Amino acid sequence: MDNFERLFxxxxxxxxxxxxxxxxGRCASGKTTMAERLQRVLPCNVIHMDDFYLPFSQRAAERMAEPGGHIWVERLRTEVLEPLRAGRKISYLPYDCHADRFLPPRKADPVLPTLVEGSYSCHPALRVxxxxCVFLDITPEYQRERLLRRNPESFEVFQTMWIPREEYYFKHCEIRKHxxxxLTAEECPRR
Incomplete structure (x- = not known):
């Protein structure tokens, strides 16, 4: 049985x-793809960690030095996870970090299971x-290949900022251990 079947x-x-x-898991390891595959075959909510970036106005140096400090874990916990766990309806405002603004509200159905996909989703403030909790892994070589294929103009930013930031979080918070x-990227094929 492959790991997609295990999750299914x-x-x-x-x-x-x-x-x-x-x-x-690591960037380009297949988190979004896995969530989309599961949602296509099984009714479930999918919540994206990208919707919970901390707004630029709140990014103090001290906060940004924390593992996962650029994610608004407190808001995800109180507006999404705790209410869904209690069976309550939710509505939240996704944050678009490229435009530095909140988008129209999204809802999640409390009668369905919920997948939260994205790096930092197993943050210690959330994982309880x-x-x-599932970790999606990828070799550095395959990660590089996928990132270059996906968005070559952003590759340098991933290499110098996002990958080191993720690795610090994974190590400091012992994410794999928890x-x-x-899963490996090979078990999460692209669309």
Whole structure:
């Protein structure tokens, strides 16, 4: 049984709301793709960590020095995870960090299981709320290949900022150690 089937079986066994699953891992490892694949075959909510970047006006140097400090984990916890865990309807405003503004509200159905996908989803302030945490891994060579193919003009920013920031978070917060299982990029094929 491959790991996609394991995740599918896990979510199928918990078809009702209140079940929360985090898909964390390295950039270009297939987190978004895995969440999209699962959502296509199984009714579930998908929440993207990219919607919870900390607004620029709140990015103090002290906060940014913390592992995952650029993510507004407090808002994700109180506006999304805790209410869904309690079976309440939610509505949240995704933050667009490129435009530095909030977008129209999104809702999640509390009767469905929820996947939170993206790096930093297993942050220590959040992981106690999940029923399952999954780490998506990728070799540095394959990561480089995927990043160059996906968005070559942004590759340098990933190399100098995003990858080191993620690696600091993974190591400092011992993310892999706290995940229920690990998938590899090869097990999360692209669309």
């Amino acid at each position: 079986d896990l979510l199928s066994a918990h078809p009702r709301g209140g079940f929360l699953l985090a898909l964390d 709320l999940y029923d399952c 995940c229920n299982f690990v």
